[in-house]
Amino acid sequence: MRWLLVLALLGAGAALGAGGLLLLRDDGPEELLPDLDQAAPSALGIVQVGDTYRLAFASAVDNVGRGPLLLEGERPSRAEPAMTVRQLVRRSDGTARVRSVPAELRFVRSETHAHWHLLDFERYELRRAADGTPVAPDEKTGFCLGDRYETDPRTRLEGEPADPVWTEECGRGQPGLLTVREGISPGYGDDYAPALEGQYVDVTQVPAGRYVLVHRANPGQALEESDYANNAASVLVQLRRTTGEIPSVRVLARCPGSERCSR
16 A cells, blocks of 8 residues: 655645645556666686787676666667667556666677677676776677666565566577567676676776776666666776786775766
């Protein structure tokens, strides 16, 4: 049961509380929103590719909300290269509210896979620790969301399914699809290994020093959530460079839940 707190005008016969506030019962269905919780970057290392050096890392985003993150892409014909995106917000009575999302799904071919990518779901950035100045952005093409792992097998969240729901790979090898669905269930997470394309920032021209690597889910808040306060996490790193050798990186501090990291 929910209650609505309504500001009412003072008048004869009105059963009002203090300050002209009226409590009304609202028995409508509740919206079960997702809550994306960004994990701190992990598995950091420097990889040499040709004449460039990349700071590679793993990333992960958990859904700790009451409802799934459920997205649907659609295009009118194969002549359109991109799909528009809708978010389906589940309600407690089994219905859903559909809202348009300012995002795109595009079919991306890479060395290890070819499927439909949601653009700009997560963003990576390397910042100078001293003043927060960005020094290297990511080059990620997009994301295929799914229930890749259970967040905590010892605890079951409200609304968490017994088994993963979103296990398909976003239309893998099917560039002709007109619709695609993807999502993350409550109690599950979506992760990406350092070996995958785009899981790095280029540090070829970045001088030695202290930096903060920031990962942020839903960076433009295009997706509706119950809480945006846990969308960013970071690590403080020391980048070392020696002439003629591959640079090295050492993690000095981990800061889940914050884009600012220091020690």
